[in-house]
Amino acid sequence: xxxxxxLISVRNLTxxxxxxxxxxxxxxxxxxxxxxxxxxxxxxxxxxxxxxxSGKSTLARMLLGLVEPTYGTILxxxxxxxxxxxxxxxxxxxxxxxxxxxxxFETFSPLNRVEDYLYDTxxxxxxIPKNTDKNSFLKEYLNIFGLSYDEIKGKYxxxxxxxxxxxxxxxxxxxxxxxxLIADEPVSMIDASLRMSVVNLFKELxxxxxxxxxxxxxxxxxxxxxxxxIAIMLRGNIVxxxxxxxxxxxxxxxxxxxxxxxxxxxxxxxxxxxxxxxSTVEEKEFSLSGCKFAGRCPYVMEIxxxxxxxxxxxDGRNIKxxxxxxx
Amino acid sequence: MKNLESLVxxxxxxxxxxxNVYGNExxxxxxxxVSFEIFNNEILGIAGESGCGKTTLLKVLLGITKSPxxxxxxxxxxxxxxEEKNILSFSNGELRNIRWKVVSYIPQGSMNxxxxxxxxxxxxKDFMETHRPDISKDDFDTLIKDYLRSLGLPxxxxxxxxxxxxxxxxxxxxxxLSTLCRPKIILAxxxxxALDVVVQRGVLQLLKKIxxxxxxxxxxxSHDMGIHAHISDRVAIMYAGKIIEIGPKxxxxxxxxxxxxxxxxxxxPKLGDKSFKSSIPGSPPxxxxxxKGCRFHERCPESTPMxxxxxxxxxxxxxxxxxxxxxxxxxxxx
Numbered sequence: 001x002x003x004x005x006x007l008i009s010v011r012n013l014t015x016x017x018x019x020x021x022x023x024x025x026x027x028x029x030x031x032x033x034x035x036x037x038x039x040x041x042x043x044x045x046x047x048x049x050x051x052x053x054s055g056k057s058t059l060a061r062m063l064l065g066l067v068e069p070t071y072g073t074i075l076x077x078x079x080x081x082x083x084x085x086x087x088x089x090x091x092x093x094x095x096x097x098x099x100x101x102x103x104x105f106e107t108f109s110p111l112n113r114v115e116d117y118l119y120d121t122x123x124x125x126x127x128i129p130k131n132t133d134k135n136s137f138l139k140e141y142l143n144i145f146g147l148s149y150d151e152i153k154g155k156y157x158x159x160x161x162x163x164x165x166x167x168x169x170x171x172x173x174x175x176x177x178x179x180x181l182i183a184d185e186p187v188s189m190i191d192a193s194l195r196m197s198v199v200n201l202f203k204e205l206x207x208x209x210x211x212x213x214x215x216x217x218x219x220x221x222x223x224x225x226x227x228x229x230i231a232i233m234l235r236g237n238i239v240x241x242x243x244x245x246x247x248x249x250x251x252x253x254x255x256x257x258x259x260x261x262x263x264x265x266x267x268x269x270x271x272x273x274x275x276x277x278x279s280t281v282e283e284k285e286f287s288l289s290g291c292k293f294a295g296r297c298p299y300v301m302e303i304x305x306x307x308x309x310x311x312x313x314x315d316g317r318n319i320k321x322x323x324x325x326x327x
Numbered sequence: 328m329k330n331l332e333s334l335v336x337x338x339x340x341x342x343x344x345x346x347n348v349y350g351n352e353x354x355x356x357x358x359x360x361v362s363f364e365i366f367n368n369e370i371l372g373i374a375g376e377s378g379c380g381k382t383t384l385l386k387v388l389l390g391i392t393k394s395p396x397x398x399x400x401x402x403x404x405x406x407x408x409x410e411e412k413n414i415l416s417f418s419n420g421e422l423r424n425i426r427w428k429v430v431s432y433i434p435q436g437s438m439n440x441x442x443x444x445x446x447x448x449x450x451x452k453d454f455m456e457t458h459r460p461d462i463s464k465d466d467f468d469t470l471i472k473d474y475l476r477s478l479g480l481p482x483x484x485x486x487x488x489x490x491x492x493x494x495x496x497x498x499x500x501x502x503x504l505s506t507l508c509r510p511k512i513i514l515a516x517x518x519x520x521a522l523d524v525v526v527q528r529g530v531l532q533l534l535k536k537i538x539x540x541x542x543x544x545x546x547x548x549s550h551d552m553g554i555h556a557h558i559s560d561r562v563a564i565m566y567a568g569k570i571i572e573i574g575p576k577x578x579x580x581x582x583x584x585x586x587x588x589x590x591x592x593x594x595x596p597k598l599g600d601k602s603f604k605s606s607i608p609g610s611p612p613x614x615x616x617x618x619k620g621c622r623f624h625e626r627c628p629e630s631t632p633m634x635x636x637x638x639x640x641x642x643x644x645x646x647x648x649x650x651x652x653x654x655x656x657x658x659x660x661x
Contacts, residue, residue: 051523052494161610162377191376192550193587196594196606218523225596225604248598262528264553266595268580272528272557 006075007179007212008063009037013072015058030058032236033072035311038180040077043212045202047223047244049259050233056216059233060184063214064099065090076180095125098173100183104165104190108157114168115152118142121175145171145201163194170201174209181205184216199226220263224248232256235292242317252314253321255293291322299323333406334512334544335365335388340401342380342387345394355614357383357396359568362641365512370538370545372559372576374552374591376611380568381548382435385514388546389432390414390422405429427458431510433502435517440501441489447500448485451507458508471507477540478503478533495526499533506537512544513537519554531558552595556580561647564588567612567622570641574648584650586627621652629654 015031032055038046048056061067063074065081074081076093084090101107108114115138122128128137139149147167157165166186173181183202187195203226205211217223223230224244231241232255240253251257261272288294294304301322309320342358357380365371375381383396392398392415403414407429414422426432434440442450451471455462462470472482480499489497498518506513518534519527535558538545547559555562555576563573564585572585583589590607609626612618618625624634631653639651 051525163606163610191611192552193376193591193594193607194610196596196604199596200603200605220524221596221598224598225601258525260598262524263598264524264527264531264551264557265597266552266556266580266592267597268556268577272532 005040007038007040007043007077009075010063011035011073011075013059013062013074014070015055015062015067016070029236031055031062031069034059034236034238036231036238036241038212038214040179043179043206043210044228045206045213045215045226047227047230048214048216048233049218049220049223049230051218051259053235054233055236056233057184060099060182060214060216063182064097065093091125095176096178097180097182098176098178100166100170100173100181100186102185102189104162104169105157107169108165110157112156114155114157114160114165115149118168118172118175121172125176127175127177141175142171145174147171161194162190163197166190166198167201170198170205174205174211179211181211181213182216183213185218186215187222188217188219195222202226220248220259221265232259237292237320238318239293239320240317241319246315246317252317252324253319254297254299254323258296291320331369332367333364334367335406336402336404336411337364337388338362338402338404340384340387340403341399342383342392342396343399344383344396353615356568356617357614358387359617360401361568361570362401363563363570363573365544365546366561367544368542369560370535370547370558372555372562373546373548373565374550374555374562375565376550378611378614379565380614381550381565382516384565385432385516385546385548387415388514389426389430390417427505427510428508429511431505431508431513433505433513433515433518436521439497441497443489446486446488447492451485451504454504454507474507475503478537493526495522495529498522498526498530502530502533502537506541509541510543512546514546514548516548517550518547520549520551527554534558552592564591567617568614569622569651571623571652572648572650573641574644574650575646578646578648582648584644584648584655585623585652586629586654587623 013031013034017028017030018025020026038044048059050056058067062069065084068082076097081093084093108117118138118141119134122137142149142152145167152168160168187198190198199222202213202215206213215223215227227244229242230244230247231238232247232253233239234255240247240251240256247256248260251260290306291297291304291309294300297304303322309322311318311320312324314324340358340361344355344357346353361384373381373384386396387398388403398415404411405414407425441447452467455467471485475482480503484492484496484500492500515534519530522530531554534545547554549555559576561574562576562579563570564579564587565571566587572579572583572588579588580592583592594604594606596604607626612622612625620636621627621634621639624630627634633653639653641649641651643649
């Protein structure tokens, strides 16, 4: 297969965690057989959405090279990142793929000035010559993002609001000129009135700097607003993957339908009517042998309880559900 | 139309935090001159960003005023058995008598309040022994089981330890626990913040069901406007320690009058809408040193010189829709 025109190509990625001693070992399938790809030429915002325990953070850690997958491959610009062993290639990879974390106050050490982080990142990755003047570099650099250096100079993290700090942490991530950002719940800690400023920045990055973003979230409303493609995850599986308008305007998988209906939308026109069924014990769902949604699905059939659905392509998207299997 | 009978009256409440670290005195005006009413048989939503004083307001409503929090002025008047009582002058014993029976509290992150080394059953029993000594121990079991069944919770949770339950189930067990004594008013602080959307919907359904069946009052504090759109009857918007707009849900969502509320509602992304949304310029002021005049004037597009000097007070625009803004003319329609 030709992987050279793909920015990132994930094939059959699986992660199994085990716990307990040798005699009483139990396994948890955190990520199960996940495949997707992002084109090199066409940067996009790719959303991984799902509830907690759906494996989206484990997937993010594998993409960042922090957790080794049990099976499967991750090819970044044609290179298998699991095989990277030497420092030089690892340096190249961390330069190319940068993370953005959920809580900006935990990203920065409270004892260091924020400006030092920006400058040190540039120095450590040798993005600027050794004798560059800190002030002029930061002034010029922050200007690109519409941030002013005078507002940041000499300040510590606690002196910023969450939104400001998150924008700074995105600015820091971009110093190394990455092609891919992996953002794990970047706006969930930020107040509603400032949230859009961060979300809009991602959009701008894609359009102006051609940076692709893997946006991990449980918030489908912001996902709809910024992303091009969306993958809905359930207990380690991607159950529906496709263009965001298709998946969220007209969801096919029963789980996506339930998820969409459950968003408390800030309008008074749509109101919940029927009651929903919740799973009592989360672990039970992981150990289901068939479809993981079988216990809660309103359209459940006999086959769902025993056989894991295969990925099929329906109406421009990939979906894992027995309902849509061509007979 | 519901019968609007006043249950709690908050009058000019000022609750400040005083701190003194190595001679550095700081005063944080978390709740500053707030007046509003809570009615019988309604769901009141309190919305606002983090650090706007929502949780402090709820704590004062519950009568928790431990140092460093202290009440600088104002009253919180409860109507108990046709008598009006100021909860701020209650002794600890009097407060214990009304807690859980009259006023109940679902704290923030309440799925972590259950004792990890005791079964849910034992936690319920402890609770009953303390708060309902009038019921005999033999009746506990049936009473607890009946109550859980009426809420639609599976009885198997009673024999589980908290770690065996999912977050949403723990949260619903806590809600069951705090409503077991059939309180008149339930104060819920961010009851669903740590939960997933589907579970959140289940928990909100439960809260609404309890309110509907018991016909009591529920006060929900949340930063999520979507939650208020779904469960509240009335919504109060707080900004920097003040209530800047309060009114029926329909009015707040379809005809918001305060510039902050307008911004807040228009900046929320919605499914099926890809149009550009911008966030409010600037950031909320620190409560230790709020700006003079209207606290929103630095970020407000309609700001006038008057806004910088004088503080607007809550004005009724009709039908219980009150706002604190000079810009909106009398009559309310802009």
